[in-house]
Structure formats: C-alpha cells, structure tokens
Amino acid sequence: MKAIYKISLLYIFTAIFFCCTATSFSQEGLVLPTGTHKDKISFELVNNLVIIPVEVNGVPLSFLLDTGVDATILFGITESDTLLINKATPVKMRGLGAGEGVLAFKSAGNKIKVGEASDDDHSVYLIFDTSLNFSTRMGVPIHGILGYEFFKNFIVKTDYVSKKVTFYNPKNYSRKKCNGCEVLNLVFYNNKPYAEISMADYNNVKQSITLLVDSGSSDALWLFDEPESFSSTNESYFKDYLGLGFSGNIFGKRSKLNEVWVGSHHLEDVKVAFPDKQAIEGINFFKDRDGSIGGDILKRFTVWVDYEAKTMTLRKNRNFNEPFYYNMAGLTIEHDGLDVVTERATWQKLTFENSREVGANTPIKIVTDASVYTQIILVPRYIVVEVREGSPAALSGIVAGDEIVQVNGMAVYKTKLYELNTLFSSKVGKKIKLLIRRNNQLLKVKFALEKVL
Known part of the structure; x- marks a missing residue:
C-alpha cells in the first residue's frame, strides 16, 4: 500500500500508499449490528469535504471521509496519546512534495465506531509530526482519515444537500428505481x-x-x-x-x-x-x-x-449549476494558535413577579437588572502563509507572516476560516478591506477580487 496525502487551503487532495494485495471485499472491518440494515449520520461539509464523527478506542474524534485512501490514518495527536493505541510498529510514509516523507506507526487491535457500525480489530496509522496538523488549514478539528475500511462493507449514500451519510448492509439493500x-x-x-x-x-x-x-x-x-x-x-x-x-x-x-x-x-x-x-x-x-x-x-x-x-x-442536486470557484484573492491562510481579546458585554438578572392567584391570564412582571462588564475570551489567530505572485493580495502589499485582524470592518475571529476562504472565492470585483498586524503595527490594505481564468 503506498501513501499520498496533500492538503491545501481550499483544495485538499488525499490518497494513501503502502504495499497491498489485490482488491477484495470481505466482511472483516466495520459492520452493523446483527439485524440492523442501515444507519445514518450527519456530517460537516467544509471546503467540499465530508467530515464525520468517528470514535477510536472510546474517544470521539472528527475524520475526513475519503474514497481516495486505503488505510485509516490518525494525526494531530501528542506522544501521550499513545496510551490509547495498541501494538504500534514504525513505518515510513512517502507522499506528495519534494521531501522524504514522515514517520508513522501502524497500530492493530483498535476499536473504531462510526454510527452503529463498529470494528474491534482495526488497524490505524498514527502520525505524530506536528507540521501535519490539517485542522489549521481547515479551521475545524480534523483528527484523521477514513476510507476503504468504511466503504468496503457498505453501500454508502452521501447527500451533500442534507449533509447526511447513509450506509446500508448490501445483503438487505433493495435497489429502487432512480429517475435521473x-x-x-x-x-x-x-x-x-x-x-x-x-x-x-x-x-x-x-x-x-x-x-x-x-x-x-x-x-x-x-x-x-x-x-x-x-x-x-x-x-x-x-x-x-x-x-x-x-x-x-x-x-x-x-x-x-x-x-x-x-x-x-x-x-x-x-x-x-x-x-x-x-x-x-x-x-x-x-x-x-x-x-x-x-x-x-x-x-x-x-x-x-x-x-x-x-x-x-x-x-x-441543487448544487449542480453552481459556478466553479477558485481563490481570486491569492491568499493562503491558516489558524495559528490563540489570541486574548476583551469585549464589553451586558449581564442581565431577570426577576419574575406574579400575584397570589395564578391563572392562564395572570400578568407576570419581569424586572431586569442590567450591568455592563468586560469579558476576556480566547480567539483564533489567522496568519497568511502563502501569497500568490501577482495576485490582488500581493499587489496590495500583503506578505507571508501577516496576521489578519479584521475583514471588511469585522473582527476576523468572528468568521470561520472556511467562510473566509469562501469570501476570497466569491465574486469578481468584490472589495476586500483587511486590517493586518505586522511587527506589532496595524496596517490597512484593500483590494478587489479579480478573475484570472
């Protein structure tokens, strides 16, 4: 089985390679309980990718559901997490890019659960390299990738509109006429x-x-x-x-x-x-x-x-006629740690008063005691990691390492990273105003999204 894994800001490509045998579809691996014919789970759709809840050795995690991957891969964890993992053997994983790849550990005998489906003897490849933290580029937690080991035993329906994955036991699946x-x-x-x-x-x-x-x-x-x-x-x-x-x-x-x-x-x-x-x-x-x-x-x-x-x-589905977008700003941004900010907020104390005789039409008096206070909150930092040469962002003066503080007058931490990516791919001529921090100085830049193709 050989492995490739590639991730980008808006465009993520995964495929895992190691040494493997010819394709066969046995009933080893994830299976539904006896008597259960199907199950349905919700997923989060981020940058066109399906992210599902997966439980590994009793720990709830979020995995990318990926038909382009053979092995199950777990990453974004620390050395202390090895206490949860069984029988780890070191292996080398080579993938896209000019480097030599990364060290991984193959672990057998793990329990994995997806909805009602489970496998008590599941092999997982663990990667401890902190540079392969895909959550920073996605803006949501991603702990691993699940592919062939899920798809091989089920008929899997992915509804990108309702954001539901339904998986059926093939033995009990009844094929219905499907117009269109x-x-x-x-x-x-x-x-x-x-x-x-x-x-x-x-x-x-x-x-x-x-x-x-x-x-x-x-x-x-x-x-x-x-x-x-x-x-x-x-x-x-x-x-x-x-x-x-x-x-x-x-x-x-x-x-x-x-x-x-x-x-x-x-x-x-x-x-x-x-x-x-x-x-x-x-x-x-x-x-x-x-x-x-x-x-x-x-x-x-x-x-x-x-x-x-x-x-x-x-x-x-209803997405069929949507235009194909690309990043017209020329910015690649990632989540890089946390900042501390202060905000003014209002605290209210509500008191309910009513008469002794309580009925359907008895008036209730609400007394509000409001006060303003300052709250301290932790928020994500968004850092520019790549600027495309000749792009609107590059021509406005933005460089790698700049921290984005505001977008179009709104604090950037109030925007999810994938929403920011969508903004940069939204509409030709869309005006973007950014407040950035560079060397502890705040700078204002602005540009308009431009069509390249």
Whole structure:
C-alpha cells in the first residue's frame, strides 16, 4: 500500500500508499449490528469535504471521509496519546512534495465506531509530526482519515444537500428505481476506485480520462499531464500554491476545462489543477490514471458508492449549476494558535413577579437588572502563509507572516476560516478591506477580487 496525502487551503487532495494485495471485499472491518440494515449520520461539509464523527478506542474524534485512501490514518495527536493505541510498529510514509516523507506507526487491535457500525480489530496509522496538523488549514478539528475500511462493507449514500451519510448492509439493500440517476462502473487498484469520464481538451477534442474517485480532494479535477499549449502561453493558467504534502509544499498550475462529462451530465468551465512534476516523482500510480475527480464535482450530486458491485451512482442536486470557484484573492491562510481579546458585554438578572392567584391570564412582571462588564475570551489567530505572485493580495502589499485582524470592518475571529476562504472565492470585483498586524503595527490594505481564468 503506498501513501499520498496533500492538503491545501481550499483544495485538499488525499490518497494513501503502502504495499497491498489485490482488491477484495470481505466482511472483516466495520459492520452493523446483527439485524440492523442501515444507519445514518450527519456530517460537516467544509471546503467540499465530508467530515464525520468517528470514535477510536472510546474517544470521539472528527475524520475526513475519503474514497481516495486505503488505510485509516490518525494525526494531530501528542506522544501521550499513545496510551490509547495498541501494538504500534514504525513505518515510513512517502507522499506528495519534494521531501522524504514522515514517520508513522501502524497500530492493530483498535476499536473504531462510526454510527452503529463498529470494528474491534482495526488497524490505524498514527502520525505524530506536528507540521501535519490539517485542522489549521481547515479551521475545524480534523483528527484523521477514513476510507476503504468504511466503504468496503457498505453501500454508502452521501447527500451533500442534507449533509447526511447513509450506509446500508448490501445483503438487505433493495435497489429502487432512480429517475435521473447515472451509473458509472468502477475499477479498483490498491483498494481505490477509478472511474472514466470525458473532457474537451485544450483543442476542444473530446477524450476519455481515467480518474481516481477522491472525495478527500476539495478540487474539481486534478490532471497529471499538462497541455502542450502551457509551454507557449500563460494566458490559460496561473501558477499557484496547491497545498502541503507529506513530503513538503506542492506547487502547480490552475486552469479550466471548457467542458466535462460525468456520464451524460455536462459541466462547463470546470476548474482543474496540474501539480508540478517534482511533487509526484517516485510515486507509483495506477498505470491508466490521468488524475483525480474531487469534491467540487461530487458535491453537485447525491452519490451512492457500492464497492462490492463496483459502481458509483450519481443524481444531480441543487448544487449542480453552481459556478466553479477558485481563490481570486491569492491568499493562503491558516489558524495559528490563540489570541486574548476583551469585549464589553451586558449581564442581565431577570426577576419574575406574579400575584397570589395564578391563572392562564395572570400578568407576570419581569424586572431586569442590567450591568455592563468586560469579558476576556480566547480567539483564533489567522496568519497568511502563502501569497500568490501577482495576485490582488500581493499587489496590495500583503506578505507571508501577516496576521489578519479584521475583514471588511469585522473582527476576523468572528468568521470561520472556511467562510473566509469562501469570501476570497466569491465574486469578481468584490472589495476586500483587511486590517493586518505586522511587527506589532496595524496596517490597512484593500483590494478587489479579480478573475484570472
């Protein structure tokens, strides 16, 4: 089994590689209790990614649900947490980026629970490297990744509108007629699903491509082979920071495809990323793989994945016609620790008075005793970690290391990180005013979002 893990501010791409055997779908692993035919859990959708509650050895955590991953991975923990983990063996994990990868520990015999489904002998890969703290880029707690070990035993329905994941025991699942549904066949390699879709290339010639189905990628598409036209002109792409991988930073190019067909479903102006070659050197991909299809396309459908039948069924939802966005500000921001702030607040004491005779129409007098006080609260700090060259943010003077204090006149800690990311991808011409802190000095900057593609 080989492993890749890549994360970026808005665009997250995950796929784990180690040494593994041919694909098989046994009933080992997560299973529902006897007599239970299905279960449903709520999830949080952040940057097109599905984050579900998972319990590991009795500890409630938040995991990214990722079809592009084979192993279950746990990170963002400290050395003291090893008391919860069994039988740990060191292994090396190599991933995207130019570095040498990270040290991980394979642990067997763990108990994992997702909704009513459980597994009492689950293998987990632990990473203690604090630089791989994905929560700082997401703005919400992320403790791990769950993939094949969840999908292999169930038919899994992901409803991106209601934000519910329903998983069925295949033996008791009754397939209903689905109007408007499209069924794609899946091919498996190292326990990961691949599907064939079509695209119009940069010469407007329609061609088929084979892509990893990667719900752990928040991008729409990743492609590994750059068009020849990129070498002669830069009008159809821009260079960008794509994310942080196990082996270092990942850079590449962002562009768009005029047309993409997922089955018979037709999409236009689809955003696509091309990682630099050095980021994927030395990694042995499925020989027919051209790239990945991620959350920015998958979220436009209700998705049924059936590993046993090797199919993925798609039905359009209300997100289907949404435009494909990208970061027009050129800023990559992460949550970096906490700040202490003071706020004035009002404390109220309410006293209820009524007469001795209490009935349905008895008047109740409410006496309010209000006083103003100062409260001290801990709030997140948002730091600029990357600024795209030539972007509106760069031209306004923002540099890496700046701390964002206010956005459009509002204290930034009142905004969630993924909401800030959405703002930077919202609308061409949108005016952004920032108050930043640099070397203990407050500076005001402003810029407007500009279309690059």
